[in-house]
Amino acid sequence: MFKLMKYEFRKQLLSKIVILAMVGILELMFIYGVIAEKANTVASAVGFFMVLAFISIMFVSFECAFTYSKDLKTKQSYMLFLTPNSAYGIVGAKVLTTIAQVFLTGVVFGTVIIANILFMAAKYHSVKEVIEVVQQFFKEAMQLDIQMDLIVSLLVYMLVYWILLIVIAMFAITLTYTFLANAKFKELVSIALFFLILWGVQKIAEFILPDLAHITSYIMLGATGIYLVLTALFYLGTAWMLDKKVSV
Amino acid sequence: MLVCRDLVKSYRNKTAVSGISLDVEPGKIYALLGPNGSGKTTWMKIVAGLVKPTSGTITYNGEPIGANTKRKIAYMPTEPFFYDYMTIANVGKYYQDFFDDFDPNRFEELIKQMDLNMTDKAKSLSSGLAAKLKIAATLARKAELYLLDEPLNGVDIIARDHVITAILEAANENSSIVLSSHLVDELEKIIDNAVFIKDGSMVLCGEAEKIRAERGKSIVDLYKEIYA
Amino acid sequence: MYELEFDNNVPIYIQVLNNIKSDIVKGALLPGEKMLSARDLAIKYQINPNTASRIYKELEAEELCYTKRGLGTFVTEDQEKVENIKEEMSNALIDTFIKGMKELGFSKEQLIEMISERYERG
Numbered sequence: 001m002f003k004l005m006k007y008e009f010r011k012q013l014l015s016k017i018v019i020l021a022m023v024g025i026l027e028l029m030f031i032y033g034v035i036a037e038k039a040n041t042v043a044s045a046v047g048f049f050m051v052l053a054f055i056s057i058m059f060v061s062f063e064c065a066f067t068y069s070k071d072l073k074t075k076q077s078y079m080l081f082l083t084p085n086s087a088y089g090i091v092g093a094k095v096l097t098t099i100a101q102v103f104l105t106g107v108v109f110g111t112v113i114i115a116n117i118l119f120m121a122a123k124y125h126s127v128k129e130v131i132e133v134v135q136q137f138f139k140e141a142m143q144l145d146i147q148m149d150l151i152v153s154l155l156v157y158m159l160v161y162w163i164l165l166i167v168i169a170m171f172a173i174t175l176t177y178t179f180l181a182n183a184k185f186k187e188l189v190s191i192a193l194f195f196l197i198l199w200g201v202q203k204i205a206e207f208i209l210p211d212l213a214h215i216t217s218y219i220m221l222g223a224t225g226i227y228l229v230l231t232a233l234f235y236l237g238t239a240w241m242l243d244k245k246v247s248v
Numbered sequence: 249m250l251v252c253r254d255l256v257k258s259y260r261n262k263t264a265v266s267g268i269s270l271d272v273e274p275g276k277i278y279a280l281l282g283p284n285g286s287g288k289t290t291w292m293k294i295v296a297g298l299v300k301p302t303s304g305t306i307t308y309n310g311e312p313i314g315a316n317t318k319r320k321i322a323y324m325p326t327e328p329f330f331y332d333y334m335t336i337a338n339v340g341k342y343y344q345d346f347f348d349d350f351d352p353n354r355f356e357e358l359i360k361q362m363d364l365n366m367t368d369k370a371k372s373l374s375s376g377l378a379a380k381l382k383i384a385a386t387l388a389r390k391a392e393l394y395l396l397d398e399p400l401n402g403v404d405i406i407a408r409d410h411v412i413t414a415i416l417e418a419a420n421e422n423s424s425i426v427l428s429s430h431l432v433d434e435l436e437k438i439i440d441n442a443v444f445i446k447d448g449s450m451v452l453c454g455e456a457e458k459i460r461a462e463r464g465k466s467i468v469d470l471y472k473e474i475y476a
Numbered sequence: 477m478y479e480l481e482f483d484n485n486v487p488i489y490i491q492v493l494n495n496i497k498s499d500i501v502k503g504a505l506l507p508g509e510k511m512l513s514a515r516d517l518a519i520k521y522q523i524n525p526n527t528a529s530r531i532y533k534e535l536e537a538e539e540l541c542y543t544k545r546g547l548g549t550f551v552t553e554d555q556e557k558v559e560n561i562k563e564e565m566s567n568a569l570i571d572t573f574i575k576g577m578k579e580l581g582f583s584k585e586q587l588i589e590m591i592s593e594r595y596e597r598g
Contacts, residue, residue: 003345011331078329081298083346084318243314247299277524409522416519437488437523457487457527466485 004085004093005100012063012101019056019105023112026052030116034123046116053109060105061162064098065169069187072177077248087243091170091235098166157220160227167234168197174238178245201230249274249424250295250393255304257290264290266448267304272393275421279435279456279467280428282445283475288428289326291445292395296323308393319348322391326398328378330370337366339385347389355388361410375402380411387414394418394425400434412438432471442467444474489527492517493534494565500540500551501562507553511541514549 026049033041071077080090172193176186205226250272257265265287272278280288293299294306297313308317330339336359343350359366362380364373373381379402386394399415400408416438419425429435442459444452451474452459456467463470482491499505511532512520518528532549535541539557543549552558577587 006345007331007342010333013333075325075327075329076331078298078325078327079331079342082296082318082323084315085346086315089315245300247293276526412522413519416515416522416525419518419525420515437482437521438518440524440526456524457489460487 001089001093001096004090005097008064008067008094008097009101011067012097015059015063016101019052019060020108022052023049023108027112027116031119034120049109049112056105056109057102060101061098061166062169063101064094064166065173068094068170069173069190072173072246072248073186081248086239088236088239091239091242094170095163095167095235099163102162153220153224157224157227160224160231164201164227164231164234165198167231167238168201169194171234171238172197174241174246178241204230250306250308252295252306253304255291255294255306256302257287257294257299258302263448265294265301268445268448268450270443270450270453272424272426274392274424275419276424276440277415277419277438278424278426278441278443279432279439280426280443280445281430281432281467281471282428283430286445287448288445289397290448292323292397292426292428293325295393295395296321298323320392321395322347322349322386322389322393323395324382324386324397324399326401328370328375328382330381332371334370335366336364336368336370336381339370339381340366340388343385343389349390351388351390354390355384358384358388358414361414362407376404376407379403380407383411383414387418390418390423392423394423396425396427398429399427400429400431408434433468436467439467444471446474488523489531489534492521492523492527493531495521496531496535497540497561497565500558501565505551507551507555507558509551510547511549511551 026045030042030045030049033039033043033045071080169190173186173190175193176190180186180189205223208222208226250270252271253269255265255268255270256263268287268291270291280291282288290299294301295308295313297318306313308321311317331342334342340350340352340355340359343355344352356366359381362377362384364377364381364384368377370378370381379399383396383399383403386396394415396415399411403411412434415425415427427435427439436456439456441454442452442456443450452470459470460466465473482488496505505511511517514528514532515525517523517531518525521528532541532543536543536549538561539554540552540561541549542552574587582590
């Protein structure tokens, strides 16, 4: 499994380098802006940074689907399918690699943002004051038990939902390759299927948990549970089709 | 070793393999003969687990084709397929990572013999060199069943000797090799059995020596007759 | 890599077999010398390994070589056997020659004269 993940990472290395390079450039821009006290530069850097963060997370999430589609379309599929790995392992490795990459991307951006905030704070106040502010923040954050609960379950919910999206994408691609092996524009068909399935999933979630307007952590837990089950089903479906039906 | 019965693979507008029954025994070298499009490649891909058959049965040592059989079966496709970013050394490492029977020393030996460098990028190799790389990677595995699809294609005449030698060195009483080719005369001397495929079906199959004696002609001449 | 001109009409194993016999007669393979393994023989002549095994079995049956378990296959030390093969091979060549020349219409005396004359040139 780890070997599969290693090569999955390596296949997708170029985009990470590009993202890091852009983060580097924007960071330099930001630091220059703060030191030279050019508010416009700082604001632009922060703005671009937020956009980059958003696009990066989106891209990294679905890169696995792009790579997968390319794998199936070209002869490079032989690399994967000649090896003694089960389809379940192959798909699993791809999903895990994506989760890891999204997590790391989040950490990188989060770290840079926090570092920038601290940097800004340090520039405009003394270091001692900055530390005090941070300590105060954490003291208050720890006291907000109930809200912490909600925040955590919200994060878990979002994470599971995100993973579900990725797995649905792979399912859609595999479905396309199973039944429409001779079709042109397989990518368009996959995308269309993706949205179709997503719509279907939404409908199911609405049906089972109709009262999404009143968000409590129980509701969210329920939805998370449903999404987890669906994720498992779509994962198994993808792997099964790949194992039994897809010819490369 | 490999048992295949009534194997069929049909696509929407064509039947690539129409009912092939073939057994592969250990310790033998088979030639899978026939022109392009006759079904040889599809058959090999089914055995390799890349293509799923429409009907029929195929087992390797009693097991259906799957992750387990891929451990023992080494398939060399006609097309280049390594990842774009890979150097020859990367290719070796990949094989080493996934195949227990891969021998990195043998790989190095074959690479040197074929006049390749570990630092060359797989993507930038000419078709002749790319063909040699594929052969080196595949034959560096100590597999039980080798499926080599057109191993001499694109290989210059001098290097062909090296390829044939490498194939002969991979042959032993526990392994079998199935070679598909339309360069019949190169293979005539090294094979045990010949299998003639035409339009997806097997038209003739048996020991090369017996066929030659019964028909009174070489495999090459027989080939010309069958596919004229 | 041994460049043997293969004749498509004669079974491969017979051609290689004769080549080896010829080597033994000529002394290219000395009495008692260790021979190539069947596998290496296959590689040398670029032939099928099972065929190579068969060739050695055939040679052993004709008592031109013997196998010592674990050590390899060796050329016979029996000079008589080698002489027999030499005689066999030469007789075959001579018979073919005589047959062909008879068909062309030459007499025995003519043949002997022609052989004496042309021997130096060949």
